[in-house]
Amino acid sequence: FSKSLEALRGPAREIPRPTKRVLVGVTGSVAATKVPELCSLLEAAGHETRVIATPRGAFFLKDVDYLSDEWTKWVKGDPVLHIELRKWADVLVIAPLSANAMAKLALGLCDDLVTCVARAWDFSKPLVVAPAMNTAMWTHPVTSAHLLTLKKWGVRVVDPVVKTLACGDTGIGALAPPTEILAALLL
Numbered sequence: 001f002s003k004s005l006e007a008l009r010g011p012a013r014e015i016p017r018p019t020k021r022v023l024v025g026v027t028g029s030v031a032a033t034k035v036p037e038l039c040s041l042l043e044a045a046g047h048e049t050r051v052i053a054t055p056r057g058a059f060f061l062k063d064v065d066y067l068s069d070e071w072t073k074w075v076k077g078d079p080v081l082h083i084e085l086r087k088w089a090d091v092l093v094i095a096p097l098s099a100n101a102m103a104k105l106a107l108g109l110c111d112d113l114v115t116c117v118a119r120a121w122d123f124s125k126p127l128v129v130a131p132a133m134n135t136a137m138w139t140h141p142v143t144s145a146h147l148l149t150l151k152k153w154g155v156r157v158v159d160p161v162v163k164t165l166a167c168g169d170t171g172i173g174a175l176a177p178p179t180e181i182l183a184a185l186l187l
């Protein structure tokens with residue numbers, strides 16, 4: 001019977017997973033060295049990625065195309081990049097989210113391309129952050145206050161993990177594995 005059904009229906013069609021437009025925000029943590037790995041995972045999963053970086057985040061980016069300063073060449077009439085990007089993206093993932101960038105998001109400060117996109121974000125679309133910082137910064141009381149604020153807005157937080165950090169300490173604060181960040185995007 002299944003043979004005849006197969007004959008009728010033809011080979012089972014793969015349900016195509018929709019390609020998502022993933023905007024990857026990079027801020028000034030040495031964990032930004034993991035961004036190429038995250039982008040490769042996203043592309044292997046069939047998604048389109050664009051990378052935007054703060055000036056400090058750009059410092060750590062090698063062999064990755066990214067957008068950073070939106071105003072140097074801007075003239076009246078040009079599109080406003082952080083508004084174009086908030087419209088283009090289906091999801092915004094900021095990985096790594098440095099201690100400084102976390103504070104800026106929680107306080108609504110926006111003095112770079114990444115925080116401007118976040119400041120204009122449409123919360124009907126997922127905003128995922130993956131903090132990465134030294135253990136002493138992660139355990140500082142201001143961190144939990146900022147995380148509470150972000151979670152109240154519906155921001156998804158991918159917690160850092162225990163690992164040897166850039167300064168040689170071993171403790172919580174290392175960027176979550178890119179596979180875990182990908183999973184949190186629920187694409």
Ligand SMILES: CC(C)(CO)[C@@H](O)C(=O)NCCC(=O)N/C=C\S
Binds near residue numbers: 029030132166
């Ligand atoms: C750097 C990396 C990815 C190496 O495995 C890992 O230690 C990590 O995420 N560390 C957290 C960020 C950090 O250490 N910052 C220190 C100064 S900016």
